[in-house]
Amino acid sequence: MPLYCFVRGDTLGLVVLADEAESIDELALRLARAAAPRVTLAAPLRVWHRGRVLEGELTLGQAGLSALDRVDLTQEDDLG
Template sequence: MLVPLYTFVKGDTLGIVVLVQDGDTIAALAETIADAASMRVAPGSEMTVLAGGKRLDPRATVSSAGLTMLDRVDLVMSSERAAPASQVGMSR
């Protein structure tokens, strides 16, 4: 099922609405958001998706992460490699 989400990239100037499948992983969601904002924000190598202030597991799916239609999701990108992607985010 398609799930529209309000998404915000740190460093960007507006919120955009991305459509994802409820079975998509959080890692795929991150890629979709980063691509949608790419004309304003340069993609980073480290990506962290947050909802309600909590980091989401990149291996989780949109539905298992509890995201529902028109929830707010934030994407933080960094060019610096920090902790392993499996713990805090994901690498591009």
């Protein structure tokens, strides 16, 4: 499932190919790694979708993510 991803503090949007069965926490780690050349986020991390924070244990499918959705990654203390 391709997703448009934006990491807080980063300078660009990325396209991540994710698996519907992977968890939001796994996605968060993947996004953090993808942006690592430019920005380092401290755990715990939050994944935002349509204005709400997604539970880390949910799979992408359970969280209601669809292909080409936008997700944002922030640190937990970031207000979003």
